[in-house]
Amino acid sequence: MRTLAVLVCALALAGCDFLTDAATRVAYDIEAATLVMRAKKLDRYEFTHRPKESPDGVTGEFELTIHESGEDAYQGVIDIGRYHTSYHNRFVIVPRTLSVKKQAGESCVLVLERRNDRIELTELR
Numbered sequence: 001m002r003t004l005a006v007l008v009c010a011l012a013l014a015g016c017d018f019l020t021d022a023a024t025r026v027a028y029d030i031e032a033a034t035l036v037m038r039a040k041k042l043d044r045y046e047f048t049h050r051p052k053e054s055p056d057g058v059t060g061e062f063e064l065t066i067h068e069s070g071e072d073a074y075q076g077v078i079d080i081g082r083y084h085t086s087y088h089n090r091f092v093i094v095p096r097t098l099s100v101k102k103q104a105g106e107s108c109v110l111v112l113e114r115r116n117d118r119i120e121l122t123e124l125r
Helices: 002-018 022-040
Strands: 044-049 062-066 078-080 083-085 098-102 108-115 118-124
Touching (some): 022 078, 022 108, 062 118
Antiparallel strands (some): 044 108, 062 078, 078 083
16 A cells, blocks of 8 residues: 555656746756755755757757745745746755756756755755
8 A cells, every 4th residue: 555655646746746846857856866965964065957949948059047045935946937936945945046058958967065954055066
């Protein structure tokens, strides 16, 4: 029964990815990376995000910008193509605005670092 519950949850989460836009998928990857960092007690974690073209994705050249966090959790946003989200602010602090331009199909590398009790998004390339 437990295996069935885990399978149902995994399928539901996979479905969430299908129903999201490009910016939200970046935020979900950031959330997942923070969970790995906390579970493994890592001080630094680097991961790759490759934008999808659909649904609601980016085609062709794109720019990913992750704006500096503010006092309000909704000040810093992720911009990619015509999509935006602030969901990642629940999990990371962005000390300065980060931006990278990529060609179609290229991946982005994001770097998270633990600073005291918080996780910061410190690098985007």
